[in-house]
Amino acid sequence: MTKLATIDHLTQTFDGTDVLKGITTNINEGDVIGVLGLNGAGKSTLIETLLGFIPAQQGDIKLFGESPLNMSLESKSKIGYVAQEDELLPNLTGHQYLSLLSGYYADWNKEVCDKLINDWQVDANKRISKLSVGQRQKLSIIASMAYNPQLLVLDEPVASLDPVARREFLQTIAGIACEPTNAVVFSTHIVTDLERVASRLWMIKDGELIFDTYIDELADQVSVIEFDGAISLPKLPGELSRKHPLGNTRICVQGYNQSLAQHIDANASVKHQRIPVSLEDLMLEIHA
Amino acid sequence: MIRFDLVWRSMNNGSTLSMLIALIVIGSGLILISIFTQDHEQTLRVGGTIGALMLATHTIFLPLTAGRVLANPKLQLAPQAQPSIRLCVLALVVLNAIVWPVIGVAVFKLNYPFIVLLTACWLSMITLALIAVAAPKNTFGIVMYFSSVGIIPSLLLPWLLTLPINLLVGLSSLLLVIAIAYCLITDSRYSNANLLRSRQLLNPSSTKNFRWVERLFDYSPSDTFDNDDKRNYAMLSMQNSGPESKLMATMLLGVPAAIVLIHFIVLIFKPEESLNRVPLLAIVPALCGIYGAIIAPLVDNARRMHLRIDGDRNKLFTLIDKLVFTKVVKWLLAAGVMVLTLIALLPNISFTLLDSAKIYATVMFIYIAATYIALYIFSATARGPKRYVVGTLLYIPLMFGVFWLAKIAPQADFIVLASTCAAATFTAIIFRKLARKVFANKALLYVSPKTVHL
Numbered sequence: 001m002t003k004l005a006t007i008d009h010l011t012q013t014f015d016g017t018d019v020l021k022g023i024t025t026n027i028n029e030g031d032v033i034g035v036l037g038l039n040g041a042g043k044s045t046l047i048e049t050l051l052g053f054i055p056a057q058q059g060d061i062k063l064f065g066e067s068p069l070n071m072s073l074e075s076k077s078k079i080g081y082v083a084q085e086d087e088l089l090p091n092l093t094g095h096q097y098l099s100l101l102s103g104y105y106a107d108w109n110k111e112v113c114d115k116l117i118n119d120w121q122v123d124a125n126k127r128i129s130k131l132s133v134g135q136r137q138k139l140s141i142i143a144s145m146a147y148n149p150q151l152l153v154l155d156e157p158v159a160s161l162d163p164v165a166r167r168e169f170l171q172t173i174a175g176i177a178c179e180p181t182n183a184v185v186f187s188t189h190i191v192t193d194l195e196r197v198a199s200r201l202w203m204i205k206d207g208e209l210i211f212d213t214y215i216d217e218l219a220d221q222v223s224v225i226e227f228d229g230a231i232s233l234p235k236l237p238g239e240l241s242r243k244h245p246l247g248n249t250r251i252c253v254q255g256y257n258q259s260l261a262q263h264i265d266a267n268a269s270v271k272h273q274r275i276p277v278s279l280e281d282l283m284l285e286i287h288a
Numbered sequence: 289m290i291r292f293d294l295v296w297r298s299m300n301n302g303s304t305l306s307m308l309i310a311l312i313v314i315g316s317g318l319i320l321i322s323i324f325t326q327d328h329e330q331t332l333r334v335g336g337t338i339g340a341l342m343l344a345t346h347t348i349f350l351p352l353t354a355g356r357v358l359a360n361p362k363l364q365l366a367p368q369a370q371p372s373i374r375l376c377v378l379a380l381v382v383l384n385a386i387v388w389p390v391i392g393v394a395v396f397k398l399n400y401p402f403i404v405l406l407t408a409c410w411l412s413m414i415t416l417a418l419i420a421v422a423a424p425k426n427t428f429g430i431v432m433y434f435s436s437v438g439i440i441p442s443l444l445l446p447w448l449l450t451l452p453i454n455l456l457v458g459l460s461s462l463l464l465v466i467a468i469a470y471c472l473i474t475d476s477r478y479s480n481a482n483l484l485r486s487r488q489l490l491n492p493s494s495t496k497n498f499r500w501v502e503r504l505f506d507y508s509p510s511d512t513f514d515n516d517d518k519r520n521y522a523m524l525s526m527q528n529s530g531p532e533s534k535l536m537a538t539m540l541l542g543v544p545a546a547i548v549l550i551h552f553i554v555l556i557f558k559p560e561e562s563l564n565r566v567p568l569l570a571i572v573p574a575l576c577g578i579y580g581a582i583i584a585p586l587v588d589n590a591r592r593m594h595l596r597i598d599g600d601r602n603k604l605f606t607l608i609d610k611l612v613f614t615k616v617v618k619w620l621l622a623a624g625v626m627v628l629t630l631i632a633l634l635p636n637i638s639f640t641l642l643d644s645a646k647i648y649a650t651v652m653f654i655y656i657a658a659t660y661i662a663l664y665i666f667s668a669t670a671r672g673p674k675r676y677v678v679g680t681l682l683y684i685p686l687m688f689g690v691f692w693l694a695k696i697a698p699q700a701d702f703i704v705l706a707s708t709c710a711a712a713t714f715t716a717i718i719f720r721k722l723a724r725k726v727f728a729n730k731a732l733l734y735v736s737p738k739t740v741h742l
Contacts (some may be wrong), residue, residue: 048361051365052364053361053364073367074367076365076366076367077367079365081361081362081365084360085363086362086727087361089298089299089357089360089361091296091298092297092298096291096294097294098289099291099294100294100295100298100368101362102367103289103290104290104366104367104368104372105366105367107456126410140362143362144362164405209705
């Protein structure tokens with residue numbers, strides 16, 4: 001698998017707060033990476049640093065083998081981006097905006113544009129400033145996909161879309177992901193959307209990349225161990241969280257295996273039960 | 289093929305429209321004045337001066353919007369987009385370099401003060417061009433914005449001081465009218481709608497209170513949003529509101545503050561001038577100043593920080609929302625300012641009812657006190673207004689420097705004047721940069737976790 005991007009020990013500090021803490025990961029061809037985390041976790045900062053909008057304070061980033069702060073035109077033309085904030089130009093109409101962008105891309109596909117405008121019912125003859133938030137978001141997504149970028153980065157792309165548009169958008173993303181040389185990175189709060197299309201998960205908590213795993217490996221990697229009653233047990237290796245709902249004990253652990261099971265049985269007074277976790281469960285276990 | 293026409297249009301953020309509207313309104317007024325007074329020469333001079341000032345205002349806004357287009361993330365990633373935008377900025381500079389002399393020859397017959405003005409504007413434009421070419425992408429918009437807003441009015445001063453004080457005050461007020469018209473056209477609907485959305489989405493119980501305001505903004509909240517959507521949307525709305533609120537606050541606060549200073553200094557330097565019309569005219573910047581000093585920071589403050597506000601202070605914000613977040617109030621204010629200004633410009637009308645100098649000084653004192661008290665109060669609760677305090681404070685020494693320049697202008701060597709103007713320009717930029725360093729103001733580009741707590 002070819003790496004489209006590598007992030008090596010990336011740290012960002014703003015106003016004395018560590019917004020990103022030593023993140024190391026990569027983006028491979030064929031990845032559809034869902035970036036999950038609460039507000040303020042560092043998702044947008046990670047994406048903006050990855051694309052070179054904010055210089056990395058520590059660590060190294062390579063995007064198509066180049067520094068994102070000084071990318072060649074060829075590399076730039078391989079990247080599609082939908083910003084969390086509205087990056088459209090409000091004085092132009094939708095068609096004008098797309099026409100402006102089309103001048104910068106050799107591979108601009110007007111047919112794809114027109115099809116998406118039609119399918120998503122975007123009124124591209126209206127001035128962008130007059131469009132609703134959802135319409136603007138759709139236009140922004142269309143503008144990012146019209147030149148078939150190899151790496152599509154979307155920062156909270158579905159936040160302003162209605163459920164129908166959200167489903168259509170996810171189908172489109174799935175279509176892009178079918179291309180084995182492409183990759184998609186999108187941040188979201190909506191776990192179900194991520195489960196629907198993502199092949200890989202980046203979970204960020206307080207600036208740390210606490211999970212970087214393929215979704216289908218998640219069930220093997222993370223488990224919830226449940227005990228009847230409140231038990232006293234020393235902190236387990238790979239323990240992510242511990243809770244006591246309804247007087248019982250739930251421990252979320254990473255890397256459950258035979259030796260850990262034996263370790264638990266040796267130390268706990270009652271038998272444990274291993275419960276596989278869904279992505280939503282994992283999100284709640286860690287953040288709630 | 290790169291669409292330069294669309295690049296240009298994207299940079300032209302409604303200022304042309306507002307300028308044209310203002311030109312039509314003011315031009316009509318001047319024609320009427322000319323007909324009634326039969327003083328065509330004076331009317332021509334006033335008209336030409338207004339036209340020149342409006343162009344100056346236009347040149348403030350175009351680099352500003354150009355900076356924002358250049359900082360646009362989509363266009364930062366688009367191949368060749370940056371050079372094309374920079375080319376348009378340079379075209380703007382060249383255009384201005386041509387337009388100014390034409391006005392100079394046509395209206396002022398290129399006399400000595402106008403050469404000073406022209407040189408100063410050229411220097412300012414060249415500086416902007418250098419910034420356009422050389423500045424790092426993320427700082428471009430910010431630097432260009434503050435340098436252009438702060439410097440051009442300063443550079444007009446040597447020439448302004450040669451004008452009769454009535455005309456000077458009238459023109460200052462007109463400049464404000466244009467600035468306010470611009471803000472009203474481009475800012476109010478957008479920013480207010482954003483604030484309302486954020487507020488309603490996060491606190492549905494407040495929706496009821498704002499139903500009547502919603503209708504003014506053609507806004508209906510989404511029923512389909514879940515809590516995550518709402519939080520996310522609120523954050524998005526606040527991020528989007530940054531540049532607009534900054535523009536509004538600076539135009540409504542910085543420009544009146546500068547004009548008040550002009551008035552003070554002119555009074556010091558030219559006490560012999562008639563002050564008959566000053567009281568009425570003083571109301572104009574005072575109204576704008578009060579609006580700019582109290583309301584704009586509040587709006588900005590509320591927009592950024594309302595999530596952290598509770599209790600009694602929230603009631604205050606709600607009250608202010610109700611008072612000022614209507615188109616009606618803003619348009620009434622703008623219309624009132626426009627009418628007052630036009631009346632004040634009418635020759636041969638004397639306002640002797642008021643003790644002019646005392647009232648003028650009192651109004652100005654109240655204005656300045658209100659400005660700084662409001663700013664200091666709210667700088668304690670928000671990051672935003674702190675920046676305006678710093679900006680305004682930095683502006684004062686610069687203004688005094690330019691006034692000193694104006695005072696020595698008749699005796700000074702032309703090269704000295706030109707180089708001093710250039711030095712003032714760069715000094716302002718450096719001061720702004722220093723201020724940004726000191727206050728770590730990165731809020732234009734992102735909302736850090738420390739800034740917003742949801």
